[in-house]
Amino acid sequence: MTYPSIYPTGVTIYNPEKCWNGYTIFQVEDLGALLINMNGGEVKLWKNLHGFPNKLLPGGQVFGHTGERNIAFSVQDGIDLIQVDWDGNIVWKFNQYEFIEDPGEQPQWMARQHHDFQRAGNPVGYYVPGMEPQVDKGNTLILCHKNLVNPKISDKLLADDTIIEVDWEGNIVWEWVCSDHFDEYGFREDAKNILARDPNMRTAGPGMGDWMHINSMSVLGPNKWYDAGDERFHPENIIWDAREANIIAIISKQTGKVVWKVGPYYDTSEELKKLGWIIGQHHAHMIPRGLPGEGNILVFDNGGWAGYGAPNPSSPTGAKNALRDYSRVLEFDPTTLEIIWQYTPSEAGYLHPVDSNRFYSPFISGAQRLPNGNTLITEGSGGRLIEVTPDHEIVWEYISPYWGKAFPMNMIYRAYRVPYEWVPQLEFPQEVPIQRIDVTTFRVPGAEPCGCSNVTEVAGVLPYQADNTLCVAAGDEFDDKQKE
Amino acid sequence: MSYTIYTATGCTRCKIVKQFMRERGIDYVEQDMKAAGKEAFQKFYIANRKSIFRGPAGVEFPILTDGSTIRQGIGASIAFLRANHQLDGFFSVGILHKEWVDGIHISSGNPEYAVEFLEVLRYLKGNNMKLQLDTNGLNSQLLQQILDEGLADVVIMNVVGPRELYSGILGQDVDITEVEKTISLVSRFPEYKFQTMVVPVIRQEGDQPEVRYLTAQEIGETAKFIQEVTGSMKNPYYIKLWQPKEASDPRVKTMEPMTPAGLLSYRNPARVHQVFAEIEKAST
Numbered sequence: 001m002t003y004p005s006i007y008p009t010g011v012t013i014y015n016p017e018k019c020w021n022g023y024t025i026f027q028v029e030d031l032g033a034l035l036i037n038m039n040g041g042e043v044k045l046w047k048n049l050h051g052f053p054n055k056l057l058p059g060g061q062v063f064g065h066t067g068e069r070n071i072a073f074s075v076q077d078g079i080d081l082i083q084v085d086w087d088g089n090i091v092w093k094f095n096q097y098e099f100i101e102d103p104g105e106q107p108q109w110m111a112r113q114h115h116d117f118q119r120a121g122n123p124v125g126y127y128v129p130g131m132e133p134q135v136d137k138g139n140t141l142i143l144c145h146k147n148l149v150n151p152k153i154s155d156k157l158l159a160d161d162t163i164i165e166v167d168w169e170g171n172i173v174w175e176w177v178c179s180d181h182f183d184e185y186g187f188r189e190d191a192k193n194i195l196a197r198d199p200n201m202r203t204a205g206p207g208m209g210d211w212m213h214i215n216s217m218s219v220l221g222p223n224k225w226y227d228a229g230d231e232r233f234h235p236e237n238i239i240w241d242a243r244e245a246n247i248i249a250i251i252s253k254q255t256g257k258v259v260w261k262v263g264p265y266y267d268t269s270e271e272l273k274k275l276g277w278i279i280g281q282h283h284a285h286m287i288p289r290g291l292p293g294e295g296n297i298l299v300f301d302n303g304g305w306a307g308y309g310a311p312n313p314s315s316p317t318g319a320k321n322a323l324r325d326y327s328r329v330l331e332f333d334p335t336t337l338e339i340i341w342q343y344t345p346s347e348a349g350y351l352h353p354v355d356s357n358r359f360y361s362p363f364i365s366g367a368q369r370l371p372n373g374n375t376l377i378t379e380g381s382g383g384r385l386i387e388v389t390p391d392h393e394i395v396w397e398y399i400s401p402y403w404g405k406a407f408p409m410n411m412i413y414r415a416y417r418v419p420y421e422w423v424p425q426l427e428f429p430q431e432v433p434i435q436r437i438d439v440t441t442f443r444v445p446g447a448e449p450c451g452c453s454n455v456t457e458v459a460g461v462l463p464y465q466a467d468n469t470l471c472v473a474a475g476d477e478f479d480d481k482q483k484e
Numbered sequence: 485m486s487y488t489i490y491t492a493t494g495c496t497r498c499k500i501v502k503q504f505m506r507e508r509g510i511d512y513v514e515q516d517m518k519a520a521g522k523e524a525f526q527k528f529y530i531a532n533r534k535s536i537f538r539g540p541a542g543v544e545f546p547i548l549t550d551g552s553t554i555r556q557g558i559g560a561s562i563a564f565l566r567a568n569h570q571l572d573g574f575f576s577v578g579i580l581h582k583e584w585v586d587g588i589h590i591s592s593g594n595p596e597y598a599v600e601f602l603e604v605l606r607y608l609k610g611n612n613m614k615l616q617l618d619t620n621g622l623n624s625q626l627l628q629q630i631l632d633e634g635l636a637d638v639v640i641m642n643v644v645g646p647r648e649l650y651s652g653i654l655g656q657d658v659d660i661t662e663v664e665k666t667i668s669l670v671s672r673f674p675e676y677k678f679q680t681m682v683v684p685v686i687r688q689e690g691d692q693p694e695v696r697y698l699t700a701q702e703i704g705e706t707a708k709f710i711q712e713v714t715g716s717m718k719n720p721y722y723i724k725l726w727q728p729k730e731a732s733d734p735r736v737k738t739m740e741p742m743t744p745a746g747l748l749s750y751r752n753p754a755r756v757h758q759v760f761a762e763i764e765k766a767s768t
Binding site (some may be wrong): 282 | 750
């Protein structure tokens with residue numbers, strides 16, 4: 001989050017030998033669905049195709065939306081979910097979830113899709129060897145909104161999250177409504193109190209509470225836990241996370257009930273305390289079979305502000321009562337909650353906690369496990385994509401050069417890496433290594449180099465010391481205090 | 485004739501029924517179950533619990549009895565006091581609270597007693613109660629009068645099925661033009677909704693009758709029926725789950741119940757003709 005005024009955009013680091021090379025797709029506000037190669041070359045643009053997110057399909061097809069519902073009346077409702085071929089033809093479309101008549105707008109059917117969807121054949125929407133999403137058939141799970149009032153939660157109108165399954169013909173064959181399971185989420189009384197008064201009210205329409213804000217939804221797929229007899233991890237079960245509530249949950253596809261969860265509290269067991277308080281997280285999913293780390297949960301733990309609970313100095317009402325000003329990418333075992341791998345400011349090389357906000361996206365973002373064990377991380381708010389190795393080396397970095405007009409950020413919601421083979425329309429691109437620039441010597445034109453030509457020695461001065469001379473505890477001192 | 489009315493302290497509906505009796509010089513004994521009448525009510529309840537409905541919110545008051553007949557709720561009590569058994573069918577126990585009164589069934593009573601029925605509705609409305617009425621399409625003339633006089637705040641119409649199945653589902657000959665008239669009238673109330681319960685339908689009579697649930701296609705046709713009569717695809721329309729325990733016909737009591745998820749396949753064809761079609765959740 002600490003950026004200078006001037007910095008390069010596009011690809012800034014690239015080591016082809018250590019990368020899992022392929023194309024990367026992401027949504028660019030005011031531009032469309034953009035596909036880039038490893039050197040940042042823009043090899044395909046589906047112009048003005050919206051995407052929340054865009055996902056690529058084998059054969060050079062792409063998922064997206066024709067647009068969003070007027071923001072005066074909705075919180076992030078996508079009009080539809082469409083599948084578009086290489087030439088821009090719509091080959092599949094779903095919009096018939098709700099007929100919407102907004103004042104001054106053309107009445108129309110809408111999907112009210114937001115944040116995620118999954119096509120049958122692949123559990124998570126990204127490349128998994130042997131699990132290709134179907135392109136000409138198959139059901140699609142879609143994360144949607146529905147407005148309702150649930151007096152158990154609040155007397156206010158809610159923008160509730162729902163998950164629907166639609167068949168290839170567009171028939172809704174399964175539906176799950178988040179608020180129906182309120183009692184299963186384990187909110188304490190102080191959380192219920194603030195939820196009743198302020199279920200994350202947004203100003204859209206008559207005002208509505210985006211109380212859970214589920215921002216990812218995927219299928220578990222075949223996994224070792226289920227194979228070992230743990231029914232909670234049935235391959236058809238669905239995992240989602242709710243940023244406002246700090247909950248990651250798995251629901252039974254059969255009953256709709258919550259069968260596994262972490263959150264909303266992370267202080268109820270030693271295992272949870274070690275995992276740490278997950279806040280405002282995105283893209284929680286189970287790493288699919290066939291990828292390194294399969295069966296573990298991978299999540300971008302944003303930090304930022306989220307949760308419901310007791311008021312505190314940073315949250316006078318109890319809304320968004322957990323705060324943290326850096327992010328973490330966690331891979332953890334869902335049965336023991338043990339962290340297996342992580343990428344946090346410490347692994348990024350930043351002195352913790354005083355420099356930790358240099359790895360920080362308080363909203364959006366995601367993480368994709370790649371077949372060679374690397375992880376593609378979307379540090380979304382700063383428009384930064386990095387591919388890191390298991391030992392935390394950044395082997396590819398891209399900074400989006402696109403700032404939105406209405407939304408003055410170069411944010412990227414969620415990027416996905418796909419194999420070259422998924423885009424047969426293109427020749428395999430050249431992979432040109434990009435060495436890290438030494439920022440200590442790099443200068444823009446007109447700037448002078450380091451090194452002073454006029455040096456005076458001062459008698460009696462002492463050597464500089466380590467980080468414990470800072471105003472606040474940092475590094476080892478901070479870590480030791482945390483353990484106390 | 486002597487009446488006993490079981491009440492609860494502070495119950496507005498009880499006060500209105502007592503007022504009705506006083507205005508007409510009807511003698512009664514009051515037993516307040518939250519005060520001195522607690523023991524009397526307990527005895528009465530134990531002796532008559534089969535006739536007293538106990539909903540999720542408890543027992544609705546008042547309960548009126550003349551020693552042989554028991555009537556529960558404001559509507560049924562006043563109807564009994566006004567016309568004895570003549571209005572049976574029009575009123576039952578409701579589930580709504582405060583100023584709202586439901587359990588008023590336009591199609592289930594004898595239309596010969598329209599004068600008495602409307603009189604009861606006027607009395608309830610005159611005492612600031614809000615009325616939710618239901619109909620299945622029969623007795624459209626009554627509904628017309630209710631609309632003309634503004635006697636209903638909400639009307640719910642159970643459109644039992646498509647035109648060709650209407651008589652079969654209701655088990656009586658139905659003049660479908662009367663149903664159409666009712667559909668048209670219902671859509672003119674300030675607040676209304678149409679609904680269809682996915683019931684088992686006896687497709688073929690006989691020793692071994694063929695019984696099948698209304699199909700998704702038939703629900704689509706029902707939605708189309710509403711569209712054709714009202715000229716609108718934007719009516720509030722709900723699809724409801726049927727429970728075998730609700731059946732009186734032994735031929736359908738053994739039907740395997742449908743699941744709420746099973747109704748999803750019904751919503752899709754319904755939305756072709758009624759875009760706001762939704763599945764009604766079971767009340768808890």
